[in-house]
Amino acid sequence: MNIVDTIEQKRAVLFDLDGTLIDSEWFYYKAWKAVLATYGFTLGSDLWLSELAGKTDSQAFEVLRSRYGFQADKSEVFERARKRIAQQLDEEAVPLMPGSADLINFLHQRKVTMAVVTSSKREVATYHLERNGLRHFFDVLVSRTEVVHPKPDPEPYRRCVQQLGLPPKDCLVLEDSFTGATAAKAAGLTCFGVQPHESIRQVLVVDRSFDNLHEVREFLENQWTELN
Incomplete structure (x- = not known):
């Protein structure tokens, strides 16, 4: 396998919320x-x-x-x-994106720390996470409420990494938008684009692109199994 296709096992995965984790x-x-x-x-x-x-x-x-x-x-x-x-x-309820629950359970079983970094206000983000039974999986939640400069500024991701107490190299970000991907890369983080619309996926400046979270889970499982 080409070295550019591999990824070391990360200690934390940072999820965007809207359009990445929930189908909002x-x-x-x-x-x-x-x-x-x-x-x-x-x-x-x-x-x-x-x-x-x-x-x-x-x-x-x-x-x-x-x-x-x-x-x-x-x-x-x-x-x-x-x-x-x-x-x-x-x-109506806002459902999870396809593959969300599967990926979260996979990461939880591997004891990978998880966080949410969102441009939604804290009460809105908390509402959606709790309604879908997910809030307890995430050690850190950084929302629009806590930051001075929201995405595409790197502040939200830098704040999250600081709260996790991890170096940037140990963190992986999952984003669906140009705004979010720009923020993650500006913070010096590895970022995967997860976007089903090809026209948007093509403009994301990310380390790797996927159609959905099922593909992300499969990729990480294959990569991390080979590294262990």
């Missing part, structure tokens, strides 16, 4: 599409996936304003989005 991108897309429609703005799925997914609300709003001329009161838009999302949460 379409959930939030549906909410934001409905809200923006009340302002006469049509939010297409391509725009959502390529430019807004993975960003904080403020970052996404700035993209809409500066690139697409969206003009509305920011606080009002956010309040409408909050109410819409709360309504959807009462009506």
Whole structure:
């Protein structure tokens, strides 16, 4: 096997949340599409996936304003989005991404430390993790609430690594967006892109790309078995 295809066994795996661990991108897309429609703005799925997914609300709003001329009161838009999302949460659960539970159990059995680094607020991230019965698997949760500069700034990942007490070389990041992958690489971490959409996967600056978490689990199992 070529040396560039191998990866040493990591002591920690750091998960992005939305679109990587939980299948929330379409959930939030549906909410934001409905809200923006009340302002006469049509939010297409391509725009959502390529430019807004993975960003904080403020970052996404700035993209809409500066690139697409969206003009509305920011606080009002956010309040409408909050109410819409709360309504959807009462009506439906946000499921795990395919392979999430399998990968988490695989890492847990191997005693690999796990963490979540997300641009969602802490209460939102905690809600999703607890509702899916996953919170206890993660030693560290770094959210939008704790940082001054969210992704794509490296601060969230640097903060997580510091809290774990591990050197960057011992950590592996799983990300689905350009924003998240940029943050991970800027923090000096090994990053795998996990993205089913080829057009987005091709622009991720990562160490290796996968379609889904099932593939990540299979790859890690094969690599780490050969190294042991």
